[in-house]
Amino acid sequence: MALVEMRGVSKVFPASSRGGSPVRAIDGVDLDVEAGDIYGIVGYSGAGKSTLIRLVNALESATTGSIRVDGTEIVGLRERQLQRVRLGIGMIFQQFNLLRSRTVYGNVMYPLQVAGVDKREAHARVAEMLQFVGLAEKAHTYTDQLSGGQKQRVGIARALATSPKLLLADESTSALDPETTQEVLALLRRVNEELGLTIIVITHEMEVVKSIADKVAVMEAGRIVERGPVFDVFSAPEQPVTRRFVSTIIDDVPEAEALAALRTRHPGRFVRIAFRDEGVRQADVFAELIRRDVTFELVHGGMEDVGGRTFGNLTLSLQGADAEVDAALAAIGARIDTQELR
Numbered sequence: 567m568a569l570v571e572m573r574g575v576s577k578v579f580p581a582s583s584r585g586g587s588p589v590r591a592i593d594g595v596d597l598d599v600e601a602g603d604i605y606g607i608v609g610y611s612g613a614g615k616s617t618l619i620r621l622v623n624a625l626e627s628a629t630t631g632s633i634r635v636d637g638t639e640i641v642g643l644r645e646r647q648l649q650r651v652r653l654g655i656g657m658i659f660q661q662f663n664l665l666r667s668r669t670v671y672g673n674v675m676y677p678l679q680v681a682g683v684d685k686r687e688a689h690a691r692v693a694e695m696l697q698f699v700g701l702a703e704k705a706h707t708y709t710d711q712l713s714g715g716q717k718q719r720v721g722i723a724r725a726l727a728t729s730p731k732l733l734l735a736d737e738s739t740s741a742l743d744p745e746t747t748q749e750v751l752a753l754l755r756r757v758n759e760e761l762g763l764t765i766i767v768i769t770h771e772m773e774v775v776k777s778i779a780d781k782v783a784v785m786e787a788g789r790i791v792e793r794g795p796v797f798d799v800f801s802a803p804e805q806p807v808t809r810r811f812v813s814t815i816i817d818d819v820p821e822a823e824a825l826a827a828l829r830t831r832h833p834g835r836f837v838r839i840a841f842r843d844e845g846v847r848q849a850d851v852f853a854e855l856i857r858r859d860v861t862f863e864l865v866h867g868g869m870e871d872v873g874g875r876t877f878g879n880l881t882l883s884l885q886g887a888d889a890e891v892d893a894a895l896a897a898i899g900a901r902i903d904t905q906e907l908r
């Protein structure tokens with residue numbers, strides 16, 4: 567059974583008192599997040615990502631459908647029972663949401679106090695978590711004196727304090743620079759691998775999904791429009807919105823304008839070849855071209871590494887006798903996804 571299981575979940579916000587119409591923020595979502603997953607959820611602003619995770623930790627209640635977290639149906643639970651469910655779920659935020667009046671230690675201690683954990687046990691847990699995130703030396707520092715990356719590490723230590731099974735990360739690196747982002751993502755990976763937490767990462771940045779997630783779901787207008795292992799979705803996106811997201815980090819197929827510019831610089835016939843790690847090697851393709859006396863240049867694209875697997879779309883310009891180019895393309899096209907760009 568999945569750790570988080572959503573079936574037919576919708577969330578409708580009623581019309582505001584000043585008029586307007588109700589907002590269907592989540593519209594018939596089914597989602598399974600398995601224990602051990604790092605699951606990325608991407609979508610543009612307003613797609614429903616935040617609402618989706620607020621449903622998972624019951625900060626919002628679903629209008630219809632079923633949401634099971636670690637086997638417990640949370641739709642319709644009373645507040646007191648929901649509090650127990652929430653203890654099993656940690657959350658980190660874009661703006662960190664730390665208490666400025668408390669030290670690093672005090673921030674990580676806070677959820678343990680709320681949960682009524684014995685003082686000595688709580689103290690040991692805080693020390694352990696600060697050690698884990700590499701902030702043991704900063705225990706008595708106020709959070710204002712920390713860098714953004716350090717603040718998020720406090721946020722992670724606080725989220726882990728009550729030993730949750732599930733961690734929800736809402737745009738948790740969007741306020742950080744690229745280097746700090748990578749540090750925080752590396753820490754989240756350790757949280758997953760060493761502490762065994764399942765993580766749901768909400769983001770509009772595909773780089774985050776690429777660096778950390780195993781699976782991804784793409785949201786649009788309250789629905790999940792595409793999902794799957796990150797490699798599959800990145801290497802062969804199907805929906806227009808997914809293609810747009812993937813193209814923000816993988817520029818492997820030239821747009822019409824770029825193609826026209828390339829043609830002015832490179833004579834010959836253009837062909838795009840899609841490589842997947844389990845398929846034909848580049849060397850095989852080049853050997854076939856050489857065998858037919860077809861000269862080639864790589865004019866666009868490159869290879870990408872996603873989750874330790876490689877894929878890429880290469881655009882080549884080919885020059886040679888037309889019949890030989892045709893024969894080479896037929897031979898290559900029989901083995902690998904090949905498309906002549908006209």
Ligand SMILES: Nc1ncnc2c1ncn2[C@@H]1O[C@H](COP(=O)(O)OP(=O)(O)OP(=O)(O)O)[C@@H](O)[C@H]1O
Nearest residue numbers: 579589590591609610611612613614615616617618
């Ligand atoms: N409390 C609320 N009351 C009314 N409408 C809401 C409420 N919360 C969210 N919405 C609406 O629900 C839709 C989805 O919002 P949501 O914040 O979940 O999207 P998002 O993908 O997380 O976007 P962002 O990245 O901008 O937060 C939007 O149209 C939003 O205006």
